[in-house]
Structures are given as C-alpha cells and as structure tokens.
Amino acid sequence: MVxxxxxxxxxxxxxxxxxxxxxxxxxxxxxxxxxLIAHGRGECFDYLIGEKTQPFAFKAEKAAVALLLLSNxxxxxxxxxxxxxxxxxxxxxxxxxxxxxxxxLFHRTFxxxxxIEKILREQGLDEVLGVGENASGTIPTVCSLRCxxxxxxxxxxxxxxxSIEDGDRTxxxxxxxxxxxxxxxxxxxxxxxxxxxxxxxxxxxxFPNMIKLAKNLKKENKETLKKILxxxxxxxxxxxxxxFINQRLVRLGHEKVFGFSLTEEVLQLAKLNSVRLKG
Numbered sequence: 001m002v003x004x005x006x007x008x009x010x011x012x013x014x015x016x017x018x019x020x021x022x023x024x025x026x027x028x029x030x031x032x033x034x035x036l037i038a039h040g041r042g043e044c045f046d047y048l049i050g051e052k053t054q055p056f057a058f059k060a061e062k063a064a065v066a067l068l069l070l071s072n073x074x075x076x077x078x079x080x081x082x083x084x085x086x087x088x089x090x091x092x093x094x095x096x097x098x099x100x101x102x103x104x105l106f107h108r109t110f111x112x113x114x115x116i117e118k119i120l121r122e123q124g125l126d127e128v129l130g131v132g133e134n135a136s137g138t139i140p141t142v143c144s145l146r147c148x149x150x151x152x153x154x155x156x157x158x159x160x161x162x163s164i165e166d167g168d169r170t171x172x173x174x175x176x177x178x179x180x181x182x183x184x185x186x187x188x189x190x191x192x193x194x195x196x197x198x199x200x201x202x203x204x205x206x207f208p209n210m211i212k213l214a215k216n217l218k219k220e221n222k223e224t225l226k227k228i229l230x231x232x233x234x235x236x237x238x239x240x241x242x243x244f245i246n247q248r249l250v251r252l253g254h255e256k257v258f259g260f261s262l263t264e265e266v267l268q269l270a271k272l273n274s275v276r277l278k279g
Contacts, residue, residue: 015043015051018085018204025084029115032107035081038164045185046202048245053209056240057201063232064161064181064197065213066225068097071159071179075129077104082163082203083116089207090163091123096214099161102130102153104169108145129153141172162191163203170194183207187241198234200241 022039025031053061068074076090076099083090083103094101103116110132117128129135129150137155139147146169149155159179162170166182167190173180174194182195183206192198199206217225 042185066228074099075157
C-alpha cells in the first residue's frame with residue numbers, strides 16, 4: 001500500500017494526518033471500521049470548537065492531571081483509536097502520573113489486544129494490563145465485552161481515564177464509586193454528562209497538554225492539587241463548551257467565512273451551478 005503524501009501547506013493537513021494514522025491502524029488490525037465512524041462523529045464536534053484547545057478544555061485537562069496525581073490507583077484505558085493516534089503520549093502520561101495502562105475494547109479479540117499491547121510496549125511501557133486471560137475480572141453492570149477487566153487495573157481503579165466516547169462504562173464506573181476522566185469532543189453525550197471530568201478536546205491535543213501540565217503539577221504539594229479539584233465544576237465546564245459552540249455558530253452566521261459571507265457564498269455557488277446547467 002502506497003503511503004499518501006500530505007503537503008504541509010494543505011489547508012486540512014493535520015486532519016488528513018490524523019485520518020491516515022487511523023487508516024494505518026485499521027490496516028494493522030488496531031482500529032475497527034466502527035472506530036473510523038466514531039472518529040468522523042468526533043471530528044464534526046472538533047470543527048465546532050475551532051479545532052483548538054479552548055479554555056474550558058484546558059481547565060478540565062488541568063483538573064484531570066491533578067486527579068490522576070492524587071489518586072491511589074489511576075488507570076488509563078486504551079482502545080483502538082487512542083492506540084493508533086497517541087500511543088507515545090499515553091505512555092508518557094502514565095509514567096508522569098503513576099497510572100497503569102489497560103487495554104479495553106468493545107470489539108474485543110485477542111489479536112487486537114496483542115497488537116495494541118505490542119504498540120504500547122514499543123513506546124516503552126513495561127506493563128500492559130487487560131490482555132487475554134489477564135482480563136479475568138468483571139464489571140457486571142457493563143453489558144458489552146468491555147465488562148472484562150484486569151483485577152490489577154480497571155477492577156480496582158479509583159480513577160479511570162477514558163479516551164473517546166464510552167457512555168455505558170462511564171455510567172457503570174461512576175455508579176460503582178470510581179472517578180472518570182473522559183476525553184470526548186461531544187459535550188452532549190452520556191459520557192460527557194456522567195464523567196467526573198470531561199475534556200471536550202481532541203485526544204491528539206489533550207494528551208500532549210496533560211503531559212505538559214503533569215510535568216509542572218508533579219512539583220506541587222497535595223493541598224495545591226486538591227484546591228484545583230475543589231474549584232473545578234464539570235457541569236459548568238460542559239455549559240461553557242455548549243455556550244462557546246452556540247456563540248461561534250451565531251458569529252459565523254453573520255461574519256464572512258473563507259472570504260465570503262454565507263449569503264455571498266450561496267450566490268457564488270448558484271452562479272456556478274447556473275453556468276454548468278447552461279453548458
């Protein structure tokens with residue numbers, strides 16, 4: 001398979017690079033077709049927030065790092081998409097925060113688990129939980145194969161970092177008393193609503209941000225970290241995200257977009273279609 005060349009000056013270069021990583025992950029058996037669909041859904045919301053880490057997301061990322069550092073048994077849960085997009089960053093964040101890393105898949109096969117484990121080990125991770133028979137524990141309130149968990153990891157975790165939307169597990173973990181940090185671009189999802197801390201950001205930005213934050217927050221004492229969490233309100237953060245999206249859409253509806261106002265753009269398109277019809 002010929003690898004596509006993406007010019008740096010392409011207006012959608014970064015988006016295309018992310019897609020190519022997922023396609024490569026699909027070819028390797030890391031990503032499933034359903035994961036590609038899930039990415040497309042998330043990318044729509046990324047457009048709405050301007051494809052940047054907004055202030056509400058950065059607040060959540062800071063609180064997330066503080067929570068990981070304060071937790072006794074933090075675990076980063078890895079699925080196919082996150083393994084394809086940011087394995088290096090997952091491993092770095094795990095070491096900085098003292099978190100364990102566990103493979104947990106909806107479309108679960110031993111081959112996928114082993115492939116993801118290999119990717120994480122290649123990035124320097126010494127221990128990968130949740131692979132094969134090691135996932136001998138069960139979360140009974142989770143209906144899918146995600147119910148299978150490692151007794152050393154997700155089963156006993158007090159804080160779980162979930163990357164990318166996962167409503168059923170978020171609800172089950174929260175009801176069982178666990179803290180849940182969710183990286184989810186959709187502020188309306190069950191995952192976002194049920195999570196303790198919701199990071200409305202793309203994983204490819206969220207993990208690097210959290211790595212930088214962890215390097216600084218590791219130097220702080222527990223009281224400082226606790227104050228960060230005490231002043232954090234997830235409901236408020238979600239409202240900020242929704243308000244930002246709403247205001248941005250209203251603004252774009254009145255301002256010029258890509259050199260045209262929306263009205264001008266429609267007129268230009270109508271003229272082009274008229275010429276084509278005449279031809």
